[in-house]
Amino acid sequence: MRIKALRLTWFRGAADPVTLGADGKSMGIYGCNGAGKSSFVDSVEYGIRGGKIGHLVSEYSGRNQEKAIPNTHTPANGNTEFSIVFQDDSELNVKIAPNGTYTRTGADAVAMHDWDYRRIVLRQDEVAEFIRSRKGEKYSALLPLFGLHELEVAAENLRQLARSVESQAKLPQKQGALSQIASRRRQAFGNESDAAIEARIDALYAKYCPAERATAALDRCKELEAALANRIGALTAENQRYLALRALAELDFAGAVSAVRDANAQLASSVDPLITEKLAVLQSAEVFAVRLEDAGEIECPACGKPIAADAFKAHVQAEEERLGNIIGAFEERRAAVSTLIDCLKALKTALGKAELEQWQAAISETAGKADLEWIEHCEPESYRRSLGEDDLAAIATHGPLLVAAADEASRDAPPAIAELSGDQGTIDAAKSVFESQALVAEITRIGELIAFINAAERGIRTEIRERSEAVIAEISADIGAMWAMLHPGEPIENVGLYLPDEDKAIDISLRFHGKDQDSPRLTLSEGYRNSLGLCIFLALAKREAGSDRPLILDDVVVSLDRNHRGMIVDLLKSQFADRQVIIFTHDRDWYAELRHQLGGKQWEFKALLPYETPQLGIRWSERTTSFDDARAQLKDRPDSAGNDARKIMDIELALIAEKLRVRLPYLRGERNDHRTWNDFLERLLADGKKCLQKKSGADYPSYTAGLDVLDAARRLLVSWGNRSSHSLDVERAEATKLIDACEKALDVFECGGCGMPLWLADAGNQEWVQCQCGDLRWRYGKG
Amino acid sequence: MREAQAATPVGEAVASRLEEELAGTMRERALRNAELAALARALIAATDPTTTEDAP
Numbered sequence: 060m061r062i063k064a065l066r067l068t069w070f071r072g073a074a075d076p077v078t079l080g081a082d083g084k085s086m087g088i089y090g091c092n093g094a095g096k097s098s099f100v101d102s103v104e105y106g107i108r109g110g111k112i113g114h115l116v117s118e119y120s121g122r123n124q125e126k127a128i129p130n131t132h133t134p135a136n137g138n139t140e141f142s143i144v145f146q147d148d149s150e151l152n153v154k155i156a157p158n159g160t161y162t163r164t165g166a167d168a169v170a171m172h173d174w175d176y177r178r179i180v181l182r183q184d185e186v187a188e189f190i191r192s193r194k195g196e197k198y199s200a201l202l203p204l205f206g207l208h209e210l211e212v213a214a215e216n217l218r219q220l221a222r223s224v225e226s227q228a229k230l231p232q233k234q235g236a237l238s239q240i241a242s243r244r245r246q247a248f249g250n251e252s253d254a255a256i257e258a259r260i261d262a263l264y265a266k267y268c269p270a271e272r273a274t275a276a277l278d279r280c281k282e283l284e285a286a287l288a289n290r291i292g293a294l295t296a297e298n299q300r301y302l303a304l305r306a307l308a309e310l311d312f313a314g315a316v317s318a319v320r321d322a323n324a325q326l327a328s329s330v331d332p333l334i335t336e337k338l339a340v341l342q343s344a345e346v347f348a349v350r351l352e353d354a355g356e357i358e359c360p361a362c363g364k365p366i367a368a369d370a371f372k373a374h375v376q377a378e379e380e381r382l383g384n385i386i387g388a389f390e391e392r393r394a395a396v397s398t399l400i401d402c403l404k405a406l407k408t409a410l411g412k413a414e415l416e417q418w419q420a421a422i423s424e425t426a427g428k429a430d431l432e433w434i435e436h437c438e439p440e441s442y443r444r445s446l447g448e449d450d451l452a453a454i455a456t457h458g459p460l461l462v463a464a465a466d467e468a469s470r471d472a473p474p475a476i477a478e479l480s481g482d483q484g485t486i487d488a489a490k491s492v493f494e495s496q497a498l499v500a501e502i503t504r505i506g507e508l509i510a511f512i513n514a515a516e517r518g519i520r521t522e523i524r525e526r527s528e529a530v531i532a533e534i535s536a537d538i539g540a541m542w543a544m545l546h547p548g549e550p551i552e553n554v555g556l557y558l559p560d561e562d563k564a565i566d567i568s569l570r571f572h573g574k575d576q577d578s579p580r581l582t583l584s585e586g587y588r589n590s591l592g593l594c595i596f597l598a599l600a601k602r603e604a605g606s607d608r609p610l611i612l613d614d615v616v617v618s619l620d621r622n623h624r625g626m627i628v629d630l631l632k633s634q635f636a637d638r639q640v641i642i643f644t645h646d647r648d649w650y651a652e653l654r655h656q657l658g659g660k661q662w663e664f665k666a667l668l669p670y671e672t673p674q675l676g677i678r679w680s681e682r683t684t685s686f687d688d689a690r691a692q693l694k695d696r697p698d699s700a701g702n703d704a705r706k707i708m709d710i711e712l713a714l715i716a717e718k719l720r721v722r723l724p725y726l727r728g729e730r731n732d733h734r735t736w737n738d739f740l741e742r743l744l745a746d747g748k749k750c751l752q753k754k755s756g757a758d759y760p761s762y763t764a765g766l767d768v769l770d771a772a773r774r775l776l777v778s779w780g781n782r783s784s785h786s787l788d789v790e791r792a793e794a795t796k797l798i799d800a801c802e803k804a805l806d807v808f809e810c811g812g813c814g815m816p817l818w819l820a821d822a823g824n825q826e827w828v829q830c831q832c833g834d835l836r837w838r839y840g841k842g
Numbered sequence: 843m844r845e846a847q848a849a850t851p852v853g854e855a856v857a858s859r860l861e862e863e864l865a866g867t868m869r870e871r872a873l874r875n876a877e878l879a880a881l882a883r884a885l886i887a888a889t890d891p892t893t894t895e896d897a898p
Contacts, residue, residue: 209869216868216878223875223882504889511852512885515860 060169061146061639062103062609067677069133070141070155071098074676081663083146085640089650090667091688095677096643100180100613101128102141106151107176110161114184123159132673145169146607174608175203178600183614186592190579194564201556201565204602205530210523217516221509228505231390233498239394240495242318246311247488260489263482280490287483294476300414301472305480307409308466312458315399316451322392329385396446399454403439406461410434418468427464430457520562531556531565537598538591541634545590545626551583554591567591586618593627597634609639616649624649628656636661647685648710654683655714655816684711686802690795697794701779704798705736708776711805712739718818719828719837721746740773740804751807752836759836765807772804810835855888 061083067073072095079088079099090096101112105128112124120127129139139155143166151166177200189197202211225231248256257276264271264279267286273279291302410419410431419431433453442450469477535555542554553570568575569591571582579591593615600610616624624646631640644650654664666680669691680687689703716723716739723734723742747766752759779789779797789797808817810830817835818828829836863881867873873881 212872213864213869216873217864219873219878220882220885223878224886227879227882228886501890505886507852508856508885508889511856512860515864 060607062143062641063146063148064142064144065099065102066142066144067098067102068141069130069137069139069676071095071101071128071130072670072673072677073098073141074130074132074674077677077679079665081639081641083639084660085638085657085662086642087650087653087657087662087664088641088643088667089647089664089685090643090645091669091685092645093670094645094667095670096645096667097182097613098677100182100611100643102143102153103609103611104176104180105141106143106153106163106171107174107179109172110159113176114182121159123161125155125157125159128155128159129157130673130676143171177596178602179608180611181593181596181613181615183617186589186596186615187585188592189595190567190588190592194559194561194566197556197565197567198563201531201534201599204534204599205523205527207523207526210519210526214516214519214523217512217519221512221516224505224509224512228501230502230505231386233502233505235390235393236397237495237498237502238391239397240491240498242394242398243488244492246314247485248492253492256489256492259485263486267482277490277493277496280486280493283486284490287479287486290479296414298473298476300418301469301476302480302483303409303412303414304418304465304469305472305477306483307406307415308462308469309480309484310402310405310458310462312399312402312454312462315395315402316455316458318395319392319399319446319451322388322395326385326388326392329388333382333385396442399446400439400442402458403434403437403442403454406434406458407437407439409465418465422464427460430460430464433457434461524558524562527565528558531558534598534602537601538594541594541597541630542591544630544633545594545623546587547626551587554579554594567595586620586623589615589618590623597630601634607639609641610635611641611643613643614645616644616646621648625652628653632657647688647707650685651707651710651714655718682802684802684805686798689798693791693794693798697791698789700791701789701794701797704794704801705776708736708740708772708801708804712736712743715739715805715808716743718816719743719746719750720839736776737773740769740776744769744773750838752838754834754836759838762807762835768800768807769804772800775800808835852889853891856885859885859888 062081063083064081065079066076067078068076072093077095079086088096088099101115104112110123112128115124115127117127130137133139139157141153143151145151145166147168149166149169151163151169151171153161153163155161189200192200202208244256248259251259260276260279260283263283264273267290268279268282271279271282271286273282291299294302409415422428423431434457472480535557538556539552539554543552550572551569553568553575555568556565557568558564559566566577567579568577569579569583570576576582579588583591597610616627619627642653644653650664650666653662664683666683666685666687668678668680668687670677671691685707686704689700689707692700692703713734721739721742723738744766747769748761751762751765753762753765775797779793809815810817810832812834813830813832815831817830817837819831820833821828825839827836827838867877
């Protein structure tokens with residue numbers, strides 16, 4: 060939606076209401092530094108960004124920028140507000156309270172808050188921002204143009220889903236349980252394979268269950284358990300006692316305690332530095348948030364270490380892996396504690412059996428009494444919550460002594476009992492191995508599900524990349540074409556965007572004097588970077604969904620030389636002819652050039668008066684030229700005022716002479732590029748006698764009155780203009796007269812009837828140009 | 843999605859369910875934790891051959 064008008068009241072530099080009336084046309088607006096140009100741009104940014112202006116963000120501007128947005132001299136009864144009138148006559152009204160809060164009404168259909176500021180406005184300090192930004196920031200800036208938001212959301216949801224599956228399936232816990240079973244398996248079977256363990260069970264099955272027909276290993280284990288229970292039930296009381304003592308004697312307390320201590324040590328070595336670093340993170344979090352605004356080195360929020368911004372992502376990934384390893388260490392410890400608890404439970408269960416009552420009574424008479432009392436009061440499950448070194452020391456002291464006592468007491472057991480005990484242990488351990496196969500299958504299924512989700516995420520990210528590449532190719536073609544227009548025949552070429560290897564990143568490549576470069580930051584000067592920044596902005600703006608939205612350029616050609624500035628006009632004419640473009644500039648030369656090259660029905664030009672006081676605010680000049688800059692100096696520096704008028708004539712007359720195809724004698728070397736008002740005005744006066752014509756009835760006689768005005772200006776410029784430059788000896792009245800005469804001289808080339816310039820229409824006959832109504836005409840080639 | 847299924851051995855029930863989700867809410871907005879957890883549970887159940895038929 061084109062803008063018809065911007066009206067500011069006590070907003071930024073404005074005082075009483077000041078209106079930029081564009082009426083939907085493109086505009087060129089001149090104002091010297093501080094005249095208030097950016098205040099208009101600020102109002103557009105405020106409207107788009109919902110109450111924020113990027114360049115005002117600082118610790119001094121206040122939470123709602125209330126210290127920066129109102130005019131510093133807003134009177135008590137003055138209200139800070141602005142309005143934006145759109146092409147459909149809808150009007151956005153924004154009123155800003157002294158505390159910076161605001162209300163906005165109107166223009167709901169325009170939905171200005173949905174506009175993308177980066178596709179609408181380009182300011183001087185933002186020209187090279189895209190080039191300076193990091194690869195990830197470039198990606199984020201371009202993402203809305205790709206139309207891939209849905210895919211990005213889906214990919215991120217898949218990433219989170221994979222984590223949720225892991226958590227919901229209790230995968231770490233299941234892996235811990237499996238680790239515990241593996242530990243017990245190693246203890247019972249060493250490195251034997253499943254087949255070897257199954258062979259052992261087969262042998263025991265043949266030995267204890269010769270008449271049974273179970274085939275599955277787990278079923279055989281269960282039948283073996285029943286068969287052994289029957290055999291044990293038939294044993295004598297003494298043999299049952301021996302068997303219970305053997306079971307007790309085979310408990311490995313020393314190994315279980317050692318495993319817990321090893322896991323503790325591993326965990327401590329991982330967690331201790333982590334905790335230290337996290338404390339540092341808390342202290343540096345605020346510093347990090349501030350430094351993230353800058354490029355270069357930042358402090359990692361995870362560990363606090365200084366790190367290059369580009370390496371941040373990789374660093375975070377490494378930190379995540381490290382945390383994964385620590386979680387693994389936790390699981391190892393949990394499994395070791397579970398094994399120890401199982402040992403303690405087995406010991407308590409054994410001591411609860413009737414057949415060992417007599418043995419316990421016997422060792423109670425000896426040093427074993429303390430060991431029995433300890434196990435009686437021991438609560439194994441409590442160690443899952445808390446298991447300190449004191450607990451481990453007690454277990455390591457008492458447990459092995461009871462085991463040793465049981466071993467001693469069962470040493471006289473018959474061989475068959477020892478064998479039965481060994482077989483019982485083998486069957487029990489094998490049963491847990493075979494039972495764990497279901498757990499393994501479950502863990503495998505969950506792992507495959509997670510892998511599947513990850514693969515789906517990768518697929519979407521591949522699609523994002525492919526579609527991004529297609530869009531980037533189109534944008535790159537535009538950037539390349541625009542660059543070629545601004546820099547024809549120059550040895551910097553193949554300028555475009557590319558996707559680096561890592562995800563969510565974009566950068567700019569080019570060929571510099573035949574050498575490919577991965578970034579313009581490697582070789583380009585500031586001027587070239589700004590030129591490239593402008594091309595990128597314009598290429599992206601071309602893809603803006605709302606092509607009827609305006610394009611606002613605020614002082615963007617500061618670092619471009621004259622030749623390249625000139626090319627921008629061609630670029631705007633060829634690429635943005637249908638778009639409303641509003642250009643603000645403090646460059647008098649470029650403004651004059653814009654006026655002469657873009658003047659006509661589609662463009663309006665206005666100049667701002669130099670800023671005087673906050674109470675007077677922003678004011679428009681009544682002229683489209685920049686003579687009011689000169690007038691502003693009449694009071695204190697009349698010589699400067701006269702000198703400014705002369706400089707304005709240097710520029711304006713050169714452009715007029717070019718438009719009217721006035722031929723000047725060739726000068727040697729650089730002198731052609733340093734002609735002054737005198738060269739152009741002398742020739743315009745000489746040619747004008749026959750070429751400059753004003754309609755009278757059906758005829759076009761010479762416009763002598765106009766030539767007289769030009770000659771009057773020439774005479775004053777010769778006397779006072781040159782004195783202003785060289786001797787600084789010009790009175791205020793003289794300078795005033797000089798400025799007025801120069802202004803009138805330029806008015807000669809504008810029709811008093813239609814208000815259009817003399818060169819508006821050429822009628823296609825290559826013989827003359829004329830204004831819109833045809834009253835004023837310049838006939839080429841000396842008439 | 844089919845490429846992912848070809849690369850990883852999950853059943854048709856899981857693939858269909860995820861495909862359905864991807865065609866709908868998963869593209870529209872970031873899912874809340876509770877929604878992610880519910881979907882995760884449904885997918886886990888769908889991977890179990892003994893519960894696939896009753897999976898939500």
